[in-house]
Amino acid sequence: MTRPEPRVTDLGRLFRAAGHSWRGLRTAVRFEAAFRQELVLAGVGLPLGLWLGEGGVEKALLTGSLLLVLIVELLNSAVEAVVDRIGPEHHPLSGRAKDLGSAAVLLALLLAGGVWGLVLAW
Numbered sequence: 001m002t003r004p005e006p007r008v009t010d011l012g013r014l015f016r017a018a019g020h021s022w023r024g025l026r027t028a029v030r031f032e033a034a035f036r037q038e039l040v041l042a043g044v045g046l047p048l049g050l051w052l053g054e055g056g057v058e059k060a061l062l063t064g065s066l067l068l069v070l071i072v073e074l075l076n077s078a079v080e081a082v083v084d085r086i087g088p089e090h091h092p093l094s095g096r097a098k099d100l101g102s103a104a105v106l107l108a109l110l111l112a113g114g115v116w117g118l119v120l121a122w
Contacts, residue, residue, distance in 0.1 A: 024074070032077045034105070035070070042066045049116075058119050065112035072108040076101035 028035040049062030079101040083094045 035073050038069050038073050061115050061119055065115040069108045069112050072104050076105050
């Protein structure tokens with residue numbers, strides 16, 4: 001007979017999920033150079049975006065575009081970690097997965113640059 005799992009309250013589940021999220025952010029900072037570089041960019045850009053944006057929408061666009069870059073980088077790093085976990089040998093699908101993740105980061109960076117250019121030039 002198996003023991004039933006202890007009932008976890010919704011609040012307990014929330015705290016545990018927050019702990020996993022925090023560990024993921026620490027892992028990205030520790031092991032992902034690109035994430036660290038983009039984090040420095042966000043560290044400068046987020047306050048700047050809040051200062052330069054003339055209204056709520058502009059502030060949201062400027063800061064949100066930078067946060068999107070960090071989000072996409074985290075997802076790209078997760079894809080790369082899974083691909084690397086599968087095996088070190090080169091496989092066309094592994095290369096494709098990594099290239100697609102990298103392309104997503106590039107598009108997020110281009111989006112952020114475009115948003116900043118349009119908002120500040122407007």
